[in-house]
Amino acid sequence: MAGKVKSLVLTGYGINSEVETAYANTLAGADAKIVHINDVIDGLVKVDDYHLLNFPGGFSYGDDLGSGKAFANKVLYAKTPTGPMIDHIQKFIDDGKLIIGICNGFQILVKMGLLPAFDKNYTGQTATVFYNDKGFRDQWVRLKVNTESQCVFTRGISRIDMPVRHGEGKFIPGSQEVLARLWKNGHVALQYADSAYQPTQQFPDNPNGSVDAIAGICDETGRVFGLMPHPEAFNHITNHPQYTRLREQASRKGIALKEEGDGIKVWRNAVEYIEANLL
Numbered sequence: 001m002a003g004k005v006k007s008l009v010l011t012g013y014g015i016n017s018e019v020e021t022a023y024a025n026t027l028a029g030a031d032a033k034i035v036h037i038n039d040v041i042d043g044l045v046k047v048d049d050y051h052l053l054n055f056p057g058g059f060s061y062g063d064d065l066g067s068g069k070a071f072a073n074k075v076l077y078a079k080t081p082t083g084p085m086i087d088h089i090q091k092f093i094d095d096g097k098l099i100i101g102i103c104n105g106f107q108i109l110v111k112m113g114l115l116p117a118f119d120k121n122y123t124g125q126t127a128t129v130f131y132n133d134k135g136f137r138d139q140w141v142r143l144k145v146n147t148e149s150q151c152v153f154t155r156g157i158s159r160i161d162m163p164v165r166h167g168e169g170k171f172i173p174g175s176q177e178v179l180a181r182l183w184k185n186g187h188v189a190l191q192y193a194d195s196a197y198q199p200t201q202q203f204p205d206n207p208n209g210s211v212d213a214i215a216g217i218c219d220e221t222g223r224v225f226g227l228m229p230h231p232e233a234f235n236h237i238t239n240h241p242q243y244t245r246l247r248e249q250a251s252r253k254g255i256a257l258k259e260e261g262d263g264i265k266v267w268r269n270a271v272e273y274i275e276a277n278l279l
């Protein structure tokens with residue numbers, strides 16, 4: 001293995017999860033750097049120098065114009081000294097690199113048109129993430145992973161728990177055709193699930209009313225991934241609301257509970273992929 005996985009965590013006005021997201025990257029073995037989007041636009045930092053690009057959660061630009069919309073437009077229309085920022089992102093994807101968008105980051109990717117993306121066409125919005133059916137939600141959710149999906153970040157995971165904290169997480173594809181293609185092409189990666197880890201439309205297991213209980217999707221390469229729940233917020237087993245029960249169950253069985261939270265697996269998968277394919 002030559003060198004270390006380099007991960008860029010974008011921040012900007014109103015983003016609030018960049019430190020946790022960088023920490024998750026670090027736990028998974030990446031070298032993470034938090035960078036303000038304006039430093040990328042000014043050419044002080046080049047996305048090209050990194051392998052993994054993180055769009056973290058938050059309330060960018062106060063959620064004005066709809067969550068993520070202003071930040072998305074900034075990425076779409078900003079010019080760096082070496083050309084439009086979006087061209088650098090397109091090159092990043094073409095070079096086989098990885099992008100993850102979490103919560104506000106997912107909203108940004110959707111509103112930029114990076115997700116959903118078909119036929120490697122990353123322009124034009126084909127879905128939205130709209131107001132939750134029942135207002136802002138701050139809770140843990142169970143997620144069923146679509147093991148048929150090519151998503152690199154969810155490899156080897158069949159179910160996972162994570163918290164959500166958002167008011168605009170209702171994923172709505174722009175048409176039935178978009179929804180059908182998401183399923184047919186293995187783009188649906190995560191669905192909100194009930195206690196048997198079956199996908200559900202029932203509140204609060206499905207916290208926002210997302211169509212087909214969709215909580216996360218990827219593109220056709222499996223290297224661009226976005227999700228509403230926060231994997232970075234499950235970095236240690238004690239984050240889990242059932243932690244004491246899990247600890248008792250484990251001690252009854254005489255097994256040691258592993259310390260690391262399941263959310264870190266998402267970045268471990270990314271790091272493993274980059275080490276195998278890009279270093």
Ligand SMILES: NC(=O)CC[C@H](N)C(=O)O
Nearest residue numbers: 057058103104166167168
């Ligand atoms: N935690 C977040 O990233 C929140 C996203 C967005 N501000 C919303 O409320 O929907």
